[in-house]
Amino acid sequence: MEYVSLEGLRNDGRRPNECRHTSCAFENPISANSCSGSAEFTFGQTTAVAAVFGPHSSLSTSTIDSLSIERLKVTVEITSAAFGMDAIPKKRATNAATLMKSSKSSRKNKELAVKFEQILRCCIDAKRYPRSEVYVSAATINDDGSASAALFNGIVLALVDAGIPMLDVFVAVCATRLDGETLLDQNEVEERGRGVECFVVAETKERRKTDGLQKGNIGFNSKMNDDYGDDDVKRIVSYDISGGKLAPAAVDDLLRACAKGCDEVSRVVRKAMKKRLRKLASTTRNLA
Amino acid sequence: MIVSEVEQQMRERKMSALQSLTTSSAPSSRVMLYTTPGEVVDGVNASEGFLKGHGTQVSEGELRATVSGVVERVNKLVSVKPMKAKYTPETGDVVVGRINMISSKRWKVDINSRQEAVLQLSSVNLPSGQQRRRNEADELNMSRLFDTADVISAEVQSLFQDGAANLHARSTKYGRLSRGVLVEVCPSLVKRLPQHFHALEVAPGVFIEVLIGCNGFIWVGSPGAATSKQATNEKSKTHEEELVVVDKKERENIVRVANCVRVLDEIFFYVTPQSIMSIYKQSEGIDAKSILTSDGFLARVIEREIDARTRTEEDADML
Structure with a gap:
């Protein structure tokens, strides 16, 4: 199967470096009432929702580890809605097969949750919240590829909605290498192509032009920065390449495309934040 | 869910009303500045100097927001206040809380902040107004005063180092x-x-x-x-x-x-x-x-x- 046509278009009509339609909303209807912040994020047909509970006091004082005493502890839980996964073929739709499928995806979700916890630890201004913890619950409502990026973005939005201090608006995108091309924000068909996959989280704040050589303030992989003198790539906070081998030039291409994708997503996200602020501020001003 | 036509109309009317509320012109007296995390706070000149308030960080010599909210300035102190956040206690606040737990000589109270508040047995008046005897029986009787899940009113007496509130209910106004x-x-x-x-x-x-x-x-x-x-x-x-x-x-x-x-x-x-x-x-x-x-x-x-x-x-x- 060819993933990029001769005209340079992908099977859903996008160019290789193009994201699907991105949208986000605050207060997802599933969990809006009980939590302190919630959001919904979509890439095309991939939809993820996230809800933040807390911050509240660390529940069990006896099991406090040294980290959570002086910093905010973040716990992430990720689930996938059973109706949101790709349909199970009729032949295999026995009970056992369904169970196997769900256990596999729950292992994947657990891994993802641990990864997100680690990334979020350097994204949140955690020192301001000693002896407290925050619980994040996220779910894939519909998986049409790049679900991990949608989940991460949903979580970041929910944290911002809950008023938890973040060093920046961190956004994530996924990309894959197929047919020797970098495909940004792969959909489900491209995900099944089993190319090398990449998950990137990048900071998106405007930097002054002059400090192009300066390193960011968070857990950078310094080796990477030395190898690639690119401004866009310098913004990358965390990346994860899996599923095969790649030539250095291809990695460079992949990361650069992801960094560009993050910028694009962050524009949508920041716009949504401003809109939300305007809406909330409009109701609370000069009321008798 | 089946939604009748009237309900649908009403919902649309609500949405459009909300929309026009957002777009209705802002009062000229106060210009609101909104920022999102990581953005340089508008109108702050780094060379003139500033004081870092809540919801801000200094990175690369510039003042940036850490929360999505409204910029508030008092002279040189710049802070960003999020629209929705947990309660931050301040001394003198009247709060309503729910008793979460009774521990030794104190109640742990949920006051919707990021830390549980503490109400010490010594900062409570007995309902009869009599003097409290500092003995064990008195401690054992704590649950008769306020039990878990009781809702109480109290005042923030002071704040601990980590931002938790120390409450008192030493007035006839406060109590269950x-x-x-x-x-x-x-x-x-x-x-x-x-x-x-x-x-x-x-x-x-x-x-x-x-x-x-x-x-x-x-x-x-x-x-x-x-x-x-x-x-x-x-x-x-x-x-x-x-x-x-x-x-x-x-x-x-x-x-x-x-x-x-x-x-x-x-x-x-x-x-x-x-x-x-x-x-x-x-x-x-x-x-x-x-x-x-x-x-x-x-x-x-x-x-x-x-x-x-x-x-x-x-x-x-x-x-």
Whole structure:
């Protein structure tokens, strides 16, 4: 199967470096009432929702580890809605097969949750919240590829909605290498192509032009920065390449495309934040 | 869910009303600055110097926001206040809280902040007003004073190093709340006012008591539910004796006022006695339970607000 046509278009009509339609909303209807912040994020047909509970006091004082005493502890839980996964073929739709499928995806979700916890630890201004913890619950409502990026973005939005201090608006995108091309924000068909996959989280704040050589303030992989003198790539906070081998030039291409994708997503996200602020501020001003 | 045509229309009306509220022109006196995390705070000149307040960080010599919110400036102190956040306690705040746990000589109280508040046994008056004996029996009797899951009113006495609140209830105003309901709203909708205990006159001669806690917990109860503890103090009533039956009419009034508060939270309006009463007056003729569920009612509330605002803006133009 060819993933990029001769005209340079992908099977859903996008160019290789193009994201699907991105949208986000605050207060997802599933969990809006009980939590302190919630959001919904979509890439095309991939939809993820996230809800933040807390911050509240660390529940069990006896099991406090040294980290959570002086910093905010973040716990992430990720689930996938059973109706949101790709349909199970009729032949295999026995009970056992369904169970196997769900256990596999729950292992994947657990891994993802641990990864997100680690990334979020350097994204949140955690020192301001000693002896407290925050619980994040996220779910894939519909998986049409790049679900991990949608989940991460949903979580970041929910944290911002809950008023938890973040060093920046961190956004994530996924990309894959197929047919020797970098495909940004792969959909489900491209995900099944089993190319090398990449998950990137990048900071998106405007930097002054002059400090192009300066390193960011968070857990950078310094080796990477030395190898690639690119401004866009310098913004990358965390990346994860899996599923095969790649030539250095291809990695460079992949990361650069992801960094560009993050910028694009962050524009949508920041716009949504401003809109939300305007809406909330409009109701609370000069009321008798 | 099947939605009737009328409901659909009402929902659209609500949405469009909300939309026009957002676009209605801002008052000229105050320009709001909104920022998102990581953005350089507008109007701050790094060379002139600034003081880093809440919700900000200094990175690369520039002041950047860490939360999505409104910029507030006091001289050189710049802070960003998020629209929705947990309650941040301040000394002197009147709060409503729920007892989470009894530990040695103290209660742990949930006051909707990021840390559990502490109410020490020594900072509580006994209901009878008698002197407390500092013995073991006294400690064992703590649950008779406030038990877990009781809702109490108290004042923030001081703050601990990590931002947790130390409460006191050393006044006859404070203590266990009864004969009412607890409504939780967003803490930023409550402004600090000189008075937090209010008696609303819902009908001539009929009062409902409202205690607006600074932490967004609001107690709505029958008259005397929150304030006049003096009457109960004389006879040193136990918990069971306090459980007076509230008659049906009064219960209805309480629920209606509570729902009015929930409406204010839903449409994100400040919760003040005036705003509660204004919603209450508009809700006349609708039964208490449909105040919350009817989009038509919410639409009317918002439209009235827009009307009021355009009128004040016109008045301002005339002057």
